[in-house]
Amino acid sequence: MKPFTVVLTGNPNCGKTTLFNALTGLRGRVGNYAGVTVERKEGSLTGADARFPVTLLDLPGTYSLSPQSPDEQIARDILFQRVADVPAPDLVVVVVDASNLQRNLYFATQVIELGHPTLLTLNMVDVARDQGHEIDTDALSKALGVPVIPMVASQGEGLEPLRQFIRSQASSPGTRHVIPREFNELPEAFGREAQAIETALERHFPHRSRLAAAEALLLLSDERALPTDKTNTDGNTNGNTANTRYPSALIEQVLSARRRLEAAGVDWRSTAIEARYARLFAIEQHVTRETPPPGELLSDRIDRSVTHRIWGPLIFVTVMALMFQSIFWLAKYPMDGIEAAVDALAQWVGSSMPPGDLNDLITRGAIAGVGSVVIFLPQICLLFLFIGLLEDTGYMSRAAFLMDRLMSRVGLHGKSFIPMLSSFACAIPGIMATRTIETRQDRLATILVAPLMSCSARLPVYTVLIAACIPQRNGWPGLTLLMMYLLGIAGALGMAWIFKRTLLRGEPPMLILELPPYKRPMLGAVLRQMWDRSKLFLKRAGTVILGINILLWFLANYPRSSELQHQFDQRHAQWKQAASNPPTPAETETLKRLDQEEAGEKLRQSFAGRLGRAIEPALKPLGFDWKIGIGIVTSFAAREVFVSTLSVVYNVGGDGENTASLAEVMKSERRDDGRITYTPLTGLTLMVFYVFAMQCVSTVAVVRRETNSWKWPIFQTVYMTSLAWILAFLTYQVGTRLGF
Amino acid sequence: MRPLSSLTPGERAVVARIDIPPEQRGRLLEMGLLPGTPVELVRFAPLGDPVEIKLRNYHLSLRKLEADKIQVH
DSSP states (O other), X not given: OOOEEEEEEEOTTSSHHHHHHHHHTTOOEEEEOTTSOOEEEEEEOTTOOTTSXXXXXXXXXXXXXXXXXXXXXXXXXXXXXXXXXXXXXXXXXXXXXXXXXXXXXXXXXXXXXXXXXXXXXXXXXXXXXXXXXXXXXXXXXXXXXXXXEXXXXXXXXXXXXXXXHXXXXXXXXXXXXXXXXXXXXXXXXHHHHHHHHHHXXXXXXXXXXXXXXXXXXXXXXXXXXXXXXXXXXXXXXXXXXXXXXXXXXXXXXXXXXXXXXXXXXXXXXXXXXXXXXXXXXXXXXXXXXXXXXXXXXXXXXHHHHHTOTTHHHHHHXXXXXXXXXXXXHHHHHHHHHHHHHHHHXXXXXXXXXXXXXXXXXXXXXXXXXXXXXXXXXXXXXXXXXXXXXXXXXXXXXXXXXXXXXXXXXXTOOXXXXXXXXXXXXXXXXXXXXXXXXXXXXXXXXXXXXXXXXXXXXXXXXXXXXHHHHSOSSTTHHHHHHHHHHHHHHHHHHHHHHHHHHTTTOOSOOOOOEEOOOOOOOOHHHHHHHHHHHHHHHHHHHHHHHHHHHHHHHHHHHOSOOHHHHHHHHHHHHXXXXXXXXXOOHHHHHHHHHHHHHHHHHHHHHSHHHHHHHHTHHHHGGGTOOHHHHHHXXXXXXXXXXXXXXXXXXXXXXXXXXXXXXXXXXXXXXXXXXXXXXXXXXXXXXXXXXXXXXOOBHHHXXXXXXXXXXXXXXXXXXXXXXXXXXXXXXXXXHHHHHTTO | OEEGGGSXXXXXXXXXXXXXXXXXXXXXXXXXXXXXXXXXXXXXXXXXXXXXXXXXXXXXXXXXXHHTTEEEO
């Protein structure tokens, strides 16, 4: 039996997710809608009759049925039954913030007009009461023509009546008759045109005729509801167009209706909005009893400090500093633990399998490769935890409010700030955090520049290069590190500025940012959301990284030269003959060095080594040799691989954990002509290269998912790599001319 | 009539006209900022932009660029 489908919808910040969590007992599943990266939250109603299972779907928060972001678009498409894998809702529960009645009812009445069986939950009645608004729910129910249940979802008040209502609806089969209602008193001319379009829609789409009235109103008054040729082919509409492909006669009818209205002096864009708000104002007056609030609200008092001219920025910097410090410090312990566990696992597998290629592939290719991603999990979890807390308390919108001025200088939005900041930890959660940005151009610009912020994977690269190349005195190491971070920020802002003026030119984005009242975060829900998002990261990046690591393992191990093998086998045999039993420490040392030499020689002969040589001409102008080339090739999938590759190339042994010994070896490394390889200039040039180069397959994969096309990740990789090469070239050439 | 951005923090007024091009102001109208709506300017952000206003019992932030184009009386 098909479960009874309940769709939860409402404005952002109306407590919809809290309600969803309460109804599903925090056991909802999070996935994605097909083809889009909008989070799909779905769960079963706890306490439902086993014979009548109930599925709850939590739609993204939406201000209206004229979407401005992918999130809002999905919400609209589901309510309009345009999403193929989501069934028509059996019941729509609109959540309304009682303390913000008019604006919440704007969307709620739009939804009621769709003609689905609808119930309204009046949430946060306690907040409304504290502010002096007493709402008569019976009167509201009568005015809207749908049942209204008052509630305080965060305290569990009103949940039981809602559960009962859903249960009774689910268990009473048969079609529910819904009386169509409209909440607009439209001017006659407008109403007539809307009626004509409604009739045409009913004729063309008989299977969703109950939506026709609402759809006609949207088609007439929202210019973006009518797909033009451009939006029909645009990837942004995410393949849901099949159901919205209007016949050209209908499109022409709408366009000519608009022209007629314009000629009659009726603003077809704003008439319906104004008429609805006029009606809602009257309804609110009718159902609310106002008493003067007892004084300034707590949220407003908090805001006086948090957005204060002096305290505001200070608090902001402190919050951000604390957040990033704890991401680095707190994550360190679990990261060490994961590293140890991965090593132990690799060792165990390595020793319990017969040695050979398969063993090596599993331990070095698969386990070490996946381990190199899993190790970032603590940082990503913490980042999502903090972002969740900031969102849930309401601080996030204040951060956007504070930072908007700076971001607007490069043509971005206050909302781009958090994604860019997050990218210091890792570009993947940063790119995932861009989903809140409404304008497509702004979101793309943010995605394109986010990986320029120096992420945590660059840190090992910087560390080893600074140790090997930069004079260890007068604070040079710290200063160099700071310079690299600043260079990344400058690059990101500069490229955003360029993109917003060229490729992604558009109207300067309008900032329409709600500053919701502060509230106490729901820790359980925040933790749950953190885990859901982190899991997506693991699944997504883990699979790609696994594949790439297997490929890299192959490149670094093949082709095999039997001659080389023979040569080293002979030397091993020689060592065995000469060695005493048990071998002396000096002899063990010789064996170790022999093993390292073998590994290094094999790498040089491998495809990766050949690639390193093949790209040497491209690297020569940057002052890099083919050994560095191998490092760049192998670290294409993940930057930090550069370090472990160098330790193989330079026969340091181990897996590159010991950066101090690697740096020592690098310092004594000489070029073929006898000059020192790792001069301060070479180090600096390499670091500049790593600041700008993409070198992260997980990021490419995530950008592919988030933009739903290969175009952007390919463009991004090309532009970043070119930029890296050009800036490294300039660094090296200028440095050489200056005599470094 | 004067622009919304010319109000001082705490000052109230009523929206008279919105001079933002019709094809861009849709969401603003949907958020309830319409001619005839009472608004209060709450504060300017520490860097002077954007501006926070209160309308229909909730807080909304807009850039000064837009607030300049919203005429109040």
